[in-house]
Amino acid sequence: MGTNKTILKTSDWVKGKSRHDELIIGFIDSMNVLKEAVNVTVVESDNEEMIGMTIPMSVHQVESIPQSDTKDAAQLGFLIDLALATDDKEWFQELSAQLNAKKEAVK
Numbered sequence: 001m002g003t004n005k006t007i008l009k010t011s012d013w014v015k016g017k018s019r020h021d022e023l024i025i026g027f028i029d030s031m032n033v034l035k036e037a038v039n040v041t042v043v044e045s046d047n048e049e050m051i052g053m054t055i056p057m058s059v060h061q062v063e064s065i066p067q068s069d070t071k072d073a074a075q076l077g078f079l080i081d082l083a084l085a086t087d088d089k090e091w092f093q094e095l096s097a098q099l100n101a102k103k104e105a106v107k
Contacts, residue, residue, distance in 0.1 A: 008028060008031065008038060008059060008062070008064060009028070009031070010028050010029070010030060010031060011027055011028060012027065012028045012064055012065075013025070013026070013027050013064070013065040013067065014026065014027065014028060014038070014040060014062040014063060014064055014065060015062065015063060015065055016040075016057060016061045016062035016063060017061060018045075018047075018050070018055065018057070018061075020047075022045055022046045022047045022050065023044075023045060023046045024040060024042050024044075024045050024050065024055070024057075024062075025042070025043055025044040025045070025065070026040040026041045026042040026043045026044070027040065027041055027043065028040055028041075029041045029054050036058060036059045036060070037056055037057065037058055037059065038056070038057055038058075038059055038062060039054050039055065039056055039057075040054065040055055040056075040057050040062065041053070041054045041086070042054070042055060043082065052085075073099060073102060073103075076095055076098055076099040076102065077099070079091075079095050080092060080095045080096060080099065083095055
């Protein structure tokens with residue numbers, strides 16, 4: 001995907017192409033800075049079998065996805081499910097608070 005000018009860190013959302021030219025969208029699970037490698041947990045892909053897998057990728061294969069400040073209820077629900085699936089209690093609580101605040105604002 002070209003040169004990556006953004007400094008990547010664990011939990012960043014990224015998109016890229018696998019070695020088999022499959023589109024991948026996911027988040028960085030872990031990194032190896034010396035090898036310029038990241039392990040990406042796949043959330044969306046052309047290859048549905050890859051969804052849910054954590055795959056190694058070069059930092060040159062991925063690019064950071066800008067984080068949106070506003071998420072709708074459906075997006076928050078999806079992310080809450082993802083937080084549960086990845087056993088990330090802190091993220092789950094943060095997302096649940098955002099969803100509850102959004103519901104309260106509607107009342």
